[in-house]
Amino acid sequence: MGDSEGSVRGVLAANLKRVRAERGLSLSELSRRAGIGKATLSQLESGTGNPTLETVFGLARVLGVPISDLVDGAPTGGVTVVRAADVEALSGAGVDLRPLRRIESGDSVFEIYDQQVRPGGTQDSAGHSGTEHTVVQAGRLGVRVNGCDVELGPGDYVGFDATLPHAYTALGGEVVRSVLLLHFRAEQRLHVADPHDG
Missing domain, CATH: 2.60.120.10 (Jelly Rolls)
Structure with a gap:
């Protein structure tokens, strides 16, 4: 899938920025709390980073949200098939x-x-x-x-x-x-x- 908005990278970038803003956290403060480098976080928020499982779980834990708040796109109605x-x-x-x-x-x-x-x-x-x-x-x-x-x-x-x-x-x-x-x-x-x- 590349770096389109529908990719994990694209969805994570948008959701991470939104949740961080909702929590009132600066990039520096989130970096400190999560133990993740500020440059790495900046790349994740711009959609150019390479998110690992450990990074996503760590961010979800620090932000106090389910993992899906960070990696899921908009929900769809009707029958849902995921290949x-x-x-x-x-x-x-x-x-x-x-x-x-x-x-x-x-x-x-x-x-x-x-x-x-x-x-x-x-x-x-x-x-x-x-x-x-x-x-x-x-x-x-x-x-x-x-x-x-x-x-x-x-x-x-x-x-x-x-x-x-x-x-x-x-x-x-x-x-x-x-x-x-x-x-x-x-x-x-x-x-x-x-x-x-x-």
């Missing part, structure tokens, strides 16, 4: 995450992702807002949540408080295909965290 080949992946150290759908219901936001965990790497997260749900479709997935390890196979499910430190690892040398559902309640979206505040 995997048409969705750019956000890639991290061990995971490729394709945002498929954002659903708003009452005071909740649900985000649905196609998640592929690559062998040979681990995707670590220090934690972010929301509740995380994963259903494995193919392969064997190692999940660590706050020091507790579980192993999942096809059809298995795990759910946990996403504010806890967690990690995903593909076991057995093959890609793990899974569906990731993130659930955010209204109260989880309101707090803007500043790790430097005492």
Whole structure:
């Protein structure tokens, strides 16, 4: 997809500027809070940066918004079909995450992702807002949540408080295909965290 307004880069650029302005944060202040270089943030806001999974999750955490507030375009009505080949992946150290759908219901936001965990790497997260749900479709997935390890196979499910430190690892040398559902309640979206505040 290139750098068009419909690409992940283009959508992130527009949404990041909007959310940062709504929060009343300067580029410098967001850079400080998120631990991301000001030049990198400037590139992301101009649509020329290369957003990683870690960067997008980190920005969402600091801004106090669901990930889809940053990477989703305008919602559409009627029947929604999302082709995997048409969705750019956000890639991290061990995971490729394709945002498929954002659903708003009452005071909740649900985000649905196609998640592929690559062998040979681990995707670590220090934690972010929301509740995380994963259903494995193919392969064997190692999940660590706050020091507790579980192993999942096809059809298995795990759910946990996403504010806890967690990690995903593909076991057995093959890609793990899974569906990731993130659930955010209204109260989880309101707090803007500043790790430097005492």
